[in-house]
């Protein structure tokens with residue numbers, strides 16, 4: 001059983017490894033290598049999230065949680081457990097994650113001033129440069145490789161091809177529903193912080209503070225249909241000052257990097273099989289701001305859809 005995966009971001013690499021684990025012989029064709037994708041810019045936290053299609057996305061997120069629990073036992077994977085608090089200015093009522101063992105709803109007394117709801121979440125921090133290369137090493141150890149080149153048409157392939165092209169799906173398969181959501185992040189040194197905190201109450205002014213092994217990743221922006229890859233200094237200042245509001249230990253830390261990534265958004269994540277002129281195409285793209293959160297669940301569904 002042979003399959004070609006288009007894309008070497010978190011979706012393509014995870015899908016390739018999942019297919020190999022199911023006995024497939026897999027190669028990846030990608031225009032950009034793993035460390036030049038949107039995936040490497042991501043904050044890359046596994047946390048509570050809601051995506052469409054709703055029921056499938058919940059199942060994908062939970063499956064990814066299970067796999068990340070296993071990967072957190074492997075030091076080289078770049079996956080570590082992360083406790084974080086997510087705060088909301090308005091209490092929007094019950095959520096699907098309220099009864100999950102990895103979430104604990106904060107009581108009123110535990111909430112900082114100005115917040116009406118919040119959760120403590122035992123999730124995961126994935127360090128993208130380490131994790132993506134670890135996935136690549138898994139692929140290569142099982143005999144797979146990454147060929148770097150743009151693909152103009154899926155019709156050049158035979159058998160099974162998996163489309164993990166993210167934003168590239170607009171051109172590759174003519175999907176006008178995929179659009180960029182610009183995200184800028186600021187990196188500082190890590191002064192010894194081990195827990196994360198976020199406030200995404202305002203969709204247009206999100207704020208998060210997540211620790212990595214040696215740095216902090218601070219966000220962010222969520223700008224719909226904005227494909228500007230240039231970092232903006234005034235946004236970096238706003239991100240830093242909002243982050244300090246959430247985590248005062250950041251005061252005075254020098255900024256070590258500012259990055260921008262374009263989330264591949266879509267009304268719903270497309271994990272779907274299509275048969276076109278004898279070619280089996282399985283799509284896996286459009287994960288928006290949840291590519292890591294959904295990665296293993298989606299990849300394993302691709303394996304099921306690919307058959308074999």
Ligand SMILES: Cc1cc2nc3c(=O)[nH]c(=O)nc-3n(C[C@H](O)[C@H](O)[C@H](O)COP(=O)(O)OP(=O)(O)OC[C@H]3O[C@@H](n4cnc5c(N)ncnc54)[C@H](O)[C@@H]3O)c2cc1C
Nearest residue numbers: 007008009011031032039045151166168183261291292293
């Ligand atoms: C600031 C920011 C913070 C984020 N935080 C999180 C988070 O905390 N948790 C989370 O789960 N997600 C987060 N995300 C979202 C996450 O980064 C994306 O959902 C994920 O990276 C999408 O991965 P992908 O592999 O589908 O696409 P990409 O990483 O964009 O990879 C696409 C691949 O397809 C290739 N490709 C495209 N077109 C072609 C073509 N025609 N021919 C050949 N190759 C092609 C590209 O070269 C690339 O290799 C964040 C994103 C940003 C920007």
